Amino acid sequence: MTQAEATRQISFIQAINEALRQELQRDPSVIVMGEDIAGGGEREDFQDAWGGPMRLTKGLVNEFGRNRIRDTPISEAGFVGAGVGAAASGLRPVVDLMYVSFYGVCADQITNNAAKMHYMFGGKVTVPLTIMTGIGAGTNSAAQHSETLYSIFTHFPGLKCVVPSNPYNAKGLMTAAIRDDDPVIVFNNRQLMGLRFDDHVPEDQYTVQIGKSEIKQEGDDITLIGIGFTTRVCMEAAEELEEQGYSVEVLDLLSLSPMDNDAILSSVQKTRKVVIVDEDYPRCSIAADISALVAEEAFDYLDAPPRRVNAPHASVPYSRPLEALYVPNKEKVVEAALEIID
Amino acid sequence: MTQAEATRQISFIQAINEALRQELQRDPSVIVMGEDIAGGGEREDFQDAWGGPMRLTKGLVNEFGRNRIRDTPISEAGFVGAGVGAAASGLRPVVDLMYVSFYGVCADQITNNAAKMHYMFGGKVTVPLTIMTGIGAGTNSAAQHSETLYSIFTHFPGLKCVVPSNPYNAKGLMTAAIRDDDPVIVFNNRQLMGLRFDDHVPEDQYTVQIGKSEIKQEGDDITLIGIGFTTRVCMEAAEELEEQGYSVEVLDLLSLSPMDNDAILSSVQKTRKVVIVDEDYPRCSIAADISALVAEEAFDYLDAPPRRVNAPHASVPYSRPLEALYVPNKEKVVEAALEIID
Amino acid sequence: MPYTEINRDSLLWMYETMVTIRRFEEQSRREADAGKLRGMHSSVGQEAVPTGLCAHLDENDYVLGTHRSHHHCIAKGLDLNHMMAELLGKSTGTGKGKGGTMHIADIDRGMLGANGVVGSNIPVATGVALTAKVKGTNQVSVVFFGDGASSQGVLHESMNLAGIWKLPVIFVCENNRYAEATPFEYSVAGGSISNRADGYGIPGVSVDGQSVMDMFEVGREAVARARAGDGPTLIEAQTYRYMGHFGADDPLGYRSAEEQQYYIDRDCIANCRAHILEGSFAEESELEEIDASCLAAVNEATEFANKSPFPDPEELLQDVYVSYS
């Protein structure tokens, strides 16, 4: 790797955009659909007027045309369902579900059709559909535009769920998702879209394996498990805990279904203590799922009860001071860690 | 209580029907809506032609008329949404969502509106909506008509979720749900509808408190936690375990949100071992939620890791021999218990 | 309608297809009554609708259905043995017994699945048409659904999407006048489903679904429109189910014997038979031969299915994913 490559820093948004662009180039069966992913309807004079609310799809329509990059009306059930049908009949559609709360109008297509067709039809139909959706609070957008919800999709057999935490794995997971023969949902955190990263992102295509987590840093005293945005929170907390003299392991989950049980269990078997940091609602959440896994499978190794830092059992408040209390942060993670570390 | 009363045995279906009828009598603001809950449309000559697929609403239209007992077109988003609006403006609607998998077409109304309005509007609007829905496998109905899914609703703040296990608590929880000022979902297991029960069901109205579990039998060696149908499974397993010389406590959860954490924790603090039996998919499930609760809050009491018996991470198969392997049964519970009891 | 262009081959194929469906459904009913499956939604009475339409399709075209889809499957050319085996939950079934009566599919023959959620396949079929459009093939996608399903929002979303993208999809509403026990005239505001097409700028046609010849004519036009790239069509076929909603229920609980008789008197098979004989497209004896061979095929399927083994226990956890680790 040359020096120039080694320092190729792009934003989270650019990483997703690049993954889409490269897969569109590579595979003619890939298409992208969603609201305003191009913008301007079919007005020739206003081609590429929008590029998605987060600009994840900016520029694609100019390169690949309106046959493959399709603005949709606001009818998620209609176009997510169309994605399912297109996937089952020979395309590899990427469907943009702008924010995850809008799952509510199209859940049937995701959980009754995409998730179940392969099973119900005896393995003879595949649904290589990718759904990408925005998650997370912290943007003053209130209860219906700030949910996380990856836990409810993880609940359903037949779906795969991944949550990138930086531009490198955002690109690699998106590429892997598109190539995967099962339906995959990619959950992109809205706060991450606005942040700067130091990670190197290769220009060439690569995949990050779905189902694998990553040890961000090794340590012996405690394991912090982060998911997407909360991996950053874990890293910040780790820094502070290290200042206090503890050796901290940070695991970036990346994939919720399948989940890297082995990596979680080996880390916890080593450190014997775990804090799971998850922005989703606490009840029946991925954090509870991991906590249960650890309790059930690493019981004899645990020196202290598993701890969780979740959002509270409340809708996301609009008012900024309240919202700031809502999202898991460094302080809460450090506090939870200190509770069990001694 | 006279002898006659003490032996009033009615079916699960009759119990729900009676709860609805008595609340309709008591409170003129109660209405019931759903597909074929009366049947026959408005044909005078075919009044009460159906009474719901499980006959839960049989007879109601004759007593309360078509203004309050309303057949709906097959548009769950439309009529569940109408239930939300009716609830917010002065009625207490009971909406029948025939089987829980159909949540997929109306989830938006449940989780974005019913669950969030009270919070978003600063506590000034209430949504006293009751949704009743059928759950559970075991009826040869395949992947889209056999799900359990109460876990994903428990995930959402703002919703209450209850799961009756017999005619007595079915009547009491349904009555409590209708009177509750928050949105409540009542999950009725389809297998329970066909079974005989010995429990006494008073004819007079009563409520079973939402948020409370019930100790079905006390014991010292292990706690089995059941939910709806699986409470029966736990009772059968308890019998067998007792024959093997163990003293078994069985807790009937009844309410998933709010959940009776105190009762769970005291039971487990006493028995020091727990098996949670849940027909829902395993990932991010209520069983995982309880397992995590116990691990986190009763860590020092546990003699063995919490164990779960869930459905597998698979859709519900149609073929009967496969379906029989799918649903939690006595054998699996006994096996899980024996794994940790010694 | 004159039916001038329906030739002997087409007529006999349609006759045979409808008789096969009828025999298959009668047998399915018997299997259900014998306790071998539950909740079988019979299509008896509605045979003409998919038959007249599928006469214009080939294996590369797609059909998608509903909870009541045995007739769609047979009209699309699915193997009776594998279908009956699926009904009985056997490993030789179209879905290895894992889908069952509401989820029969055979992608090799272009049947992309029955579906148990009312209305749910409508956008899926629209997406299948999108594949044809994006790839520039001239495949057609046909989705069948009921009068009850017309109240689901996805129908409207899909008509809109197919309308703006001019997709080769045909929306076929089998208006059998009931959704469970709810009469069509109660649940459909405005009293017509085909009329709703106007609002989307697409053609909407109402057709006598008891006449396979009428269905054939209407189907020809819709398929031609789709293949020509002129976009979707909404067809409302007026038909009737003779049995209860799922078999065990008595339809006379919500409709009159006279009404039932009215439709039975206009039976699609009798109808087609008369047309064949009147037009001398075939002799009575030829039709009797067809009748016999249809029955034989269904009997063979029944034997095949009953003799087939149930799936192995490992199947429970297979096919959840293509790959998962």
Place this chain on the structure above:
Amino acid sequence: MPYTEINRDSLLWMYETMVTIRRFEEQSRREADAGKLRGMHSSVGQEAVPTGLCAHLDENDYVLGTHRSHHHCIAKGLDLNHMMAELLGKSTGTGKGKGGTMHIADIDRGMLGANGVVGSNIPVATGVALTAKVKGTNQVSVVFFGDGASSQGVLHESMNLAGIWKLPVIFVCENNRYAEATPFEYSVAGGSISNRADGYGIPGVSVDGQSVMDMFEVGREAVARARAGDGPTLIEAQTYRYMGHFGADDPLGYRSAEEQQYYIDRDCIANCRAHILEGSFAEESELEEIDASCLAAVNEATEFANKSPFPDPEELLQDVYVSYS
């Protein structure tokens, strides 16, 4: 239209309401630009739509809105102080600051909420009308939504439901010609939203939404129909948003300056002002007084909101339930 029946009081109320909305939105924009809130969907340009309609409603009637609903709230008589406080997330807001710009509600004044999910309030409003019907009151429920929202299936489900039950609900589509950057003519098959009403047997009307007088006339008829028990109406109001979708975006990225100017030249406030003066319903000076008092009210609200405290931290966990244990 002749507007013969619109009297001075109504005209001045409408003028005042529209000017209040305009000033409120201009100020909201300033607060947003100052970083005090994000993603403010401005209703400037669309003031006439709810104003002409709400002129026929009283506090017992209900209005439900969308992500772009400040104008609905003001037309329904909400308190500006509490509205502006809500925008700034303050404890004195309509929802104690917990709902924000997309979720303003005040049930005491019959505003049952803006809603951030496109189309989501349409069935809710239908349910509000159901309450009126079941209870036999003569209340009316009005739901506003955009041209983009017309593609959501719930609109159709709700028109069907309201159609068969003859509910007193008025569906008002504010066709401002864009859903984010997507032009109406791209996303709406058939080219008309009001035409879709036909398919449900309910009246559909297209009206010039830049004329508050036209909105008033159309509103009167729809409200009268609802109160008389004759069921729902679908109104498509042709209007325009002058700003970008959420404020920070430049609309000239997807539409021409000429098009914008065309609508600005037909501004609803200028329009109404001219009608008042031409008809001598009021003097110029009276209108100037109104202008000044509207500005003063908005300024007062701004001061009130800015001075108000943020909610206490405990509020985070309050109002999730009425009661929970």
